[in-house]
Amino acid sequence: MKIICSRNSLLKSLNISMRAVPSHTTMDILECILIDASSNILKFITNDMDLGIETIVEGHIEEKGIAAIDAKIFYEIIRKLPDNDVRIVVDENFNTTITCEKARFQISARSGEDFSYLPIVDRDRCITISQFTLKELIRQTIFSISAGDSNPLMTGELFEIRSNILRVVSLDGHRISMRIIHLEKDYENEKVIIPGKSLVEMSKILSGEIDETVTLYFSDNHVLFELENTMVVSRLIEGEYFRIDQMISNEYDTKITVNKKDFMDCIDRSSLLVRESEKKPLIMRVSDDQMDLLMDSSMGRMNEEIDIVKEGKDILIGFNPRYFNDALRVINDEEITVFMVNPKAPCFIKDEKGSYFYLILPVNINQNQYA
Amino acid sequence: MKIICSRNSLLKSLNISMRAVPSHTTMDILECILIDASSNILKFITNDMDLGIETIVEGHIEEKGIAAIDAKIFYEIIRKLPDNDVRIVVDENFNTTITCEKARFQISARSGEDFSYLPIVDRDRCITISQFTLKELIRQTIFSISAGDSNPLMTGELFEIRSNILRVVSLDGHRISMRIIHLEKDYENEKVIIPGKSLVEMSKILSGEIDETVTLYFSDNHVLFELENTMVVSRLIEGEYFRIDQMISNEYDTKITVNKKDFMDCIDRSSLLVRESEKKPLIMRVSDDQMDLLMDSSMGRMNEEIDIVKEGKDILIGFNPRYFNDALRVINDEEITVFMVNPKAPCFIKDEKGSYFYLILPVNINQNQYA
Numbered sequence: 001m002k003i004i005c006s007r008n009s010l011l012k013s014l015n016i017s018m019r020a021v022p023s024h025t026t027m028d029i030l031e032c033i034l035i036d037a038s039s040n041i042l043k044f045i046t047n048d049m050d051l052g053i054e055t056i057v058e059g060h061i062e063e064k065g066i067a068a069i070d071a072k073i074f075y076e077i078i079r080k081l082p083d084n085d086v087r088i089v090v091d092e093n094f095n096t097t098i099t100c101e102k103a104r105f106q107i108s109a110r111s112g113e114d115f116s117y118l119p120i121v122d123r124d125r126c127i128t129i130s131q132f133t134l135k136e137l138i139r140q141t142i143f144s145i146s147a148g149d150s151n152p153l154m155t156g157e158l159f160e161i162r163s164n165i166l167r168v169v170s171l172d173g174h175r176i177s178m179r180i181i182h183l184e185k186d187y188e189n190e191k192v193i194i195p196g197k198s199l200v201e202m203s204k205i206l207s208g209e210i211d212e213t214v215t216l217y218f219s220d221n222h223v224l225f226e227l228e229n230t231m232v233v234s235r236l237i238e239g240e241y242f243r244i245d246q247m248i249s250n251e252y253d254t255k256i257t258v259n260k261k262d263f264m265d266c267i268d269r270s271s272l273l274v275r276e277s278e279k280k281p282l283i284m285r286v287s288d289d290q291m292d293l294l295m296d297s298s299m300g301r302m303n304e305e306i307d308i309v310k311e312g313k314d315i316l317i318g319f320n321p322r323y324f325n326d327a328l329r330v331i332n333d334e335e336i337t338v339f340m341v342n343p344k345a346p347c348f349i350k351d352e353k354g355s356y357f358y359l360i361l362p363v364n365i366n367q368n369q370y371a
Numbered sequence: 372m373k374i375i376c377s378r379n380s381l382l383k384s385l386n387i388s389m390r391a392v393p394s395h396t397t398m399d400i401l402e403c404i405l406i407d408a409s410s411n412i413l414k415f416i417t418n419d420m421d422l423g424i425e426t427i428v429e430g431h432i433e434e435k436g437i438a439a440i441d442a443k444i445f446y447e448i449i450r451k452l453p454d455n456d457v458r459i460v461v462d463e464n465f466n467t468t469i470t471c472e473k474a475r476f477q478i479s480a481r482s483g484e485d486f487s488y489l490p491i492v493d494r495d496r497c498i499t500i501s502q503f504t505l506k507e508l509i510r511q512t513i514f515s516i517s518a519g520d521s522n523p524l525m526t527g528e529l530f531e532i533r534s535n536i537l538r539v540v541s542l543d544g545h546r547i548s549m550r551i552i553h554l555e556k557d558y559e560n561e562k563v564i565i566p567g568k569s570l571v572e573m574s575k576i577l578s579g580e581i582d583e584t585v586t587l588y589f590s591d592n593h594v595l596f597e598l599e600n601t602m603v604v605s606r607l608i609e610g611e612y613f614r615i616d617q618m619i620s621n622e623y624d625t626k627i628t629v630n631k632k633d634f635m636d637c638i639d640r641s642s643l644l645v646r647e648s649e650k651k652p653l654i655m656r657v658s659d660d661q662m663d664l665l666m667d668s669s670m671g672r673m674n675e676e677i678d679i680v681k682e683g684k685d686i687l688i689g690f691n692p693r694y695f696n697d698a699l700r701v702i703n704d705e706e707i708t709v710f711m712v713n714p715k716a717p718c719f720i721k722d723e724k725g726s727y728f729y730l731i732l733p734v735n736i737n738q739n740q741y742a
Contacts, residue, residue, distance in 0.1 A: 070670075073643070073644075073670055073671070076643045077640070077643055080636075080639055080640045080643055081640070082636070102675050102676045102677070103637070103640055103673070103675040104673065104674050104675065105640075105644075105671060105672070105673045106671050106672040106673070107644075107670060107671030107672075108671070265451075265453070266474070268451055269448070269451045269452070269474055269476075272444070272447045272448055272451055273444075273476075273478075299441075299444055299478060300444070300476060300477050300478030300479070301476070301477040301478075302474070302475065302476045302477070303475050304473050304474040304475065305473045306473070
């Protein structure tokens with residue numbers, strides 16, 4: 001195999017391919033990048049068995065062939081080369097020579113015979129959205145997946161399509177994050193659970209441009225994300241997702257509207273006094289036109305008043321401040337509205353047009369202590 | 372005690388004071404910052420027993436007093452406050468209230484009776500240089516102190532004054548770094564060893580401005596750095612420093628001049644193939660007008676030619692590439708000159724005007740293998 005590519009086009013493709021190279025694995029071949037120059041199109045393929053990426057590389061094939069190279073070393077070499085043409089030659093014994101200007105690297109490659117190619121996903125069930133939208137949907141929900149493996153369903157996100165509505169949901173047992181967007185046309189109903197890890201990597205590959213699109217193809221076990229020169233395939237999580245609609249209610253006894261930045265700054269300050277191990281709740285004391293925020297820990301005490309607009313009953317309720325901040329951070333509105341029922345029932349943050357819904361469970365507090 | 376300061380002036384002073392707060396200690400009081408409002412000047416004092424800092428804080432004292440507050444919590448609180456006036460009130464039981472706009476923190480302070488004030492350093496033996504110069508001197512030598520405690524002398528830097536010359540030296544057994552500057556006037560001879568850790572912290576406090584000065588006062592056990600509003604006192608390392616002049620020679624058999632950036636890029640690339648544990652040498656094969664750099668490791672092989680100007684004999688010599696890069700990184704010249712004697716003798720990099728001198732010991736290599 002003989003190929004010539006500019007250092008920058010190699011690096012551009014590698015930045016995508018590296019997303020599916022595991023940092024630790026017992027299978028050597030997964031740490032490799034497959035350079036596929038067997039046709040007229042040069043491709044890099046990586047696959048960590050959860051996520052597989054195939055991306056087209058700009059360059060010139062002088063002699064066809066296939067080789068698997070240790071991805072990390074290859075990436076480091078390309079990264080450190082000057083910005084000029086790079087020539088990669090692999091001989092019949094898979095000795096690989098990489099030259100650029102006066103620098104010459106010799107490393108060994110492998111045949112790639114044992115490499116796992118991407119699973120085939122039929123291209124019949126799909127939706128197309130902008131890369132910006134998908135990147136935002138992931139960012140605005142990914143924080144409330146569960147890291148632990150106690151329940152595999154919680155480590156992924158529900159992507160649910162009902163005619164022209166896409167709903168993305170994540171939950172970890174303490175909170176639910178939901179984002180809803182309208183699609184440009186009607187699609188068939190779909191319901192898949194995509195691993196959170198795949199979505200994190202995918203969001204790093206997405207350009208974030210509104211005028212670039214991504215198409216998602218669904219099969220029973222996989223989802224394929226198709227970009228202009230790149231295909232990303234992720235396995236799906238098996239099982240029936242939680243019945244979200246049963247957990248969501250629109251009833252409330254207290255409704256408060258508050259400036260998001262003031263609220264966040266205050267939560268931020270209250271968190272100073274909480275050590276990770278302590279799990280002290282942030283107390284919210286809601287009365288007419290004013291919310292008193294209170295934090296009491298072994299380190300000290302903080303309180304602060306915030307102006308609000310209130311409808312309904314007064315309430316004294318406690319929350320894990322981090323859960324509130326996680327949700328507020330990804331809401332783009334200047335003012336947010338929080339709906340509460342009682343000190344033991346979940347509260348929810350949602351907008352009028354129904355584009356987001358964040359549910360947070362309160363922490364049990366001694367009502368008398370703060371009355 | 373009652374004081375009022377702007378949040379930004381508190382933060383500015385804290386950023387200096389925090390440099391002498393240890394991250395781990397068994398003595399609680401060292402984790403505190405002493406707020407000294409006992410006179411008309413408001414001061415913050417911190418002291419980790421190696422390094423002590425006293426800095427003047429801009430602000431208004433309403434009621435005099437002294438209190439010691441947990442430095443980390445205090446710093447975090449101030450950092451998260453809005454940019455406005457901050458009022459700090461400590462009552463007779465050392466309950467401390469910090470208020471800013473509507474935010475109110477209550478934490479406990481201590482009397483500070485057991486606080487260690489800064490040692491007194493007589494102001495008779497001193498030199499004055501620009502903050503920029505001191506910052507540069509530290510940056511250009513600090514990398515070759517020894518981290519280990521095998522020999523305490525190696526964990527510090529020699530500051531040696533001989534009439535109008537200041538020489539700063541560090542060494543770790545594999546290399547020596549030396550910087551020489553001319554002072555504006557003649558001073559008495561001094562020879563002190565300042566702990567590397569103190570210099571690292573000091574260089575973060577220095578502004579890096581040419582027109583701001585720092586005065587160093589020397590006593591038998593301490594050095595005092597005096598800036599406009601800040602005093603930093605460091606203990607000195609006891610003992611007789613190594614006899615540097617005996618280690619330095621000006622004789623050579625090979626002299627090469629090379630473009631610094633080309634040389635560094637090439638060393639950088641060769642280091643890719645070296646795992647931390649392997650310690651593979653970088654081979655330099657010097658012949659007329661050309662130097663061949665070669666790296667051979669379990670991961671692969673790299674070689675590259677660089678143009679040089681050579682005087683004297685050909686040579687084949689091996690080095691730890693990191694030691695070379697560390698020195699080249701802090702030399703501001705575009706071209707550098709390396710002097711070599713033989714494959715087992717130290718090489719040195721120095722400039723004509725004698726402002727720097729870097730000595731590096733070679734690694735033993737099998738001459739036949741690379742001949």
